[in-house]
Amino acid sequence: MRIATYNVNGINARLPVLLKWLEETKPDVACLQELKAPDEKIPKQEIENAGYTAIWHGQKRWNGVAILAKNGLEIEETGRGLAGEPEDEQSRYIEAVINDTTIGCLYLPNGNPAPGPKLDYKMRWLQRLSKRAKELLDSDVAVVLTGDYNVIPTEKDVYKPERWFDDALFRPEVRKAFHELVAQGWTDAIRKLYPEETIYTFFDYFRNAYQRNAGLRIDHFLLSPHLTNKLKDGGVDNHVRGWEKTSDHAPVWIELEE
DNA sequence: ATGCCTAACTCCGTTAGA
Numbered sequence: 197m198r199i200a201t202y203n204v205n206g207i208n209a210r211l212p213v214l215l216k217w218l219e220e221t222k223p224d225v226a227c228l229q230e231l232k233a234p235d236e237k238i239p240k241q242e243i244e245n246a247g248y249t250a251i252w253h254g255q256k257r258w259n260g261v262a263i264l265a266k267n268g269l270e271i272e273e274t275g276r277g278l279a280g281e282p283e284d285e286q287s288r289y290i291e292a293v294i295n296d297t298t299i300g301c302l303y304l305p306n307g308n309p310a311p312g313p314k315l316d317y318k319m320r321w322l323q324r325l326s327k328r329a330k331e332l333l334d335s336d337v338a339v340v341l342t343g344d345y346n347v348i349p350t351e352k353d354v355y356k357p358e359r360w361f362d363d364a365l366f367r368p369e370v371r372k373a374f375h376e377l378v379a380q381g382w383t384d385a386i387r388k389l390y391p392e393e394t395i396y397t398f399f400d401y402f403r404n405a406y407q408r409n410a411g412l413r414i415d416h417f418l419l420s421p422h423l424t425n426k427l428k429d430g431g432v433d434n435h436v437r438g439w440e441k442t443s444d445h446a447p448v449w450i451e452l453e454e
Numbered sequence: 455a456t457g458c459c460t461a462a463c464t465c466c467g468t469t470a471g472a
Contacts, residue, residue, distance in 0.1 A: 205471080206461055230471085232462065257462055258470070306472055346472070365472060400472070401459035412472075444460080445472080 197295055197452045199225045200433075201415055203303070203344040203398075203445035206232040207260070211239055213442050218246050221433060223449060224266045225294055227301035228252075229344045230443075231260030231287075238262070253277070255287040261301050261343070263292050274298065278324040288321070297423075297452075298332060303342035307364025311385050318346070322373040326380070332420065333381055339420035340452075341382070344445065346414055347374040349384065352394065353413035365414060383424045385417035385450050386431075394397075397432055398445050406437050415448045426453040 200223035204210040207228065213317025218226065226248070231238065235254040243250050243264060252262035253276045265271040275291040277284070288303045302325065307318035325341075332339045348366045351357040360366040378384060386395060403410065430450035431436060437446040 209461060306470085308470095308472065360472095363472075398472070403458060414472080 197224065197297070197454060198223045198449055199227070199299065199340055199342065199417070199452065200299070200447050200449040201229070201342040201344075201417065202226045202447040203229040203415060203443060205230050205262065205443040205445065206237060207262075208233055208237065209441070210443055211242060211438065213439055215242065215246055215437070217433065217436050217447060218248070218264075221447070221449065222266070224269060225299060226264040227299065227342050229260070229263040229301070229303035230258075230266065231255075231262060232258060233260060251292060252288060253287040253290045255285075256299040259287045259303060260302050261287060261290045261291055263294075263299060263301050265292075265294050269294050274384060277323070278328055280324040280327065281320060289325070296338060296339050298333070298339045300328070300339065300341040300343075302341065302345070304344060304346045306346050307367075307370065310362070310364035310367060315370075316368070318364060319373060322370070326373070327375045329377055329382070329418075330380055337420070338422040340423065340450075341418040342416065342448075343414050345374065347371065348412050348417075349374060349387070349416075353396075355396070355410040355412070355433065365412065378418065381421055383421075383427070385419050385427055386413070386448065388424070388427065389430050394441055395432060396446075397448050399437055401444050415445060415450065417450050423452060426451050427451075
C-alpha cells in the first residue's frame with residue numbers, strides 16, 4: 197500500500213498539479229494539507245474523476261485537511277479535530293481507517309512569530325496530538341500519523357541550521373516535544389529508510405530555494421510498531437516541486453507491505 | 455532585522471505561510 201502526504205498550499209490553485217501527481221504516482225492513500233478552501237469549495241468531482249473517494253475538513257481561507265483513498269478501498273472516518281481545546285476552530289486533523297490501518301492526517305501549526313501566542317498554540321497542539329498518538333498506540337492497531345508537522349527534527353534536516361535556531365520550526369522546545377512524541381514508540385519512516393541522507397520536503401518560494409536545494413524536512417511519516425517491519429520503501433517526489441504553479445512543499449510517500 | 459514569493463478574500467491591500 198502506497199501512502200502519500202502532500203501539503204498542497206491551496207487545493208484549487210493547485211488542482212492541475214495535484215491531478216497530474218495523482219495520475220503519475222497513483223498512491224493508494226493521499227493525505228493533503230493546507231487546502232485553503234471551505235468544505236463547499238473542495239473540488240469533489242475532479243477528485244472522483246481521478247479515481248479517488250475523499251473525506252475532508254475544510255476551512256475558509258486557511259488550513260484544511262483531506263484524506264483520499266483510491267477507488268476500491270473503503271474509507272471510514274474515525275475523527276476530526278483533536279480533543280482538549282473545544283474553542284479551537286482550525287481544521288488541522290482528520291483520521292480514518294483504510295485497509296485495517298488508522299491514518300491520521302495532520303497540519304501542525306507553524307508557530308511563527310516566536311515567541312508569542314502562535315508558538316503557544318503550536319506547543320498546546322503538539323501536546324494534544326501526543327495525547328491522541330498515545331491513545332492510538334495503546335489501542336494496539338496499525339497507525340500512520342502523517343502530514344506537515346512544521347518541525348525540523350535535527351540539524352541534518354535544514355540547509356542552514358544556524359539561521360533557524362530561533363524559528364518556531366526549529367526551536368529547542370518544539371524539537372523536544374516532537375522527539376518526545378516519537379519516543380512514545382513511533383518510527384520516523386523516511387529517516388529510517390535514509391539514516392544519513394540530506395532529505396528536504398519544503399523549499400521556500402523565495403530566492404530560488406528549490407534550485408539551490410535550500411530546503412527543510414518538515415513533512416513526516418510516523419509509524420506505529422506494527423508497521424515498522426512492513427516499511428518497504430519511501431521517498432520524496434522532488435520533481436513535483438519543480439512544476440509550474442506548484443506548492444512550496446513536495447509530496448512524500450511510503451510503501452507498506454500488505 | 456527584513457524582504458524575497460504565493461494564495462485567498464475582499465476589493466487592488468491585508469493576512470498568513472515557513
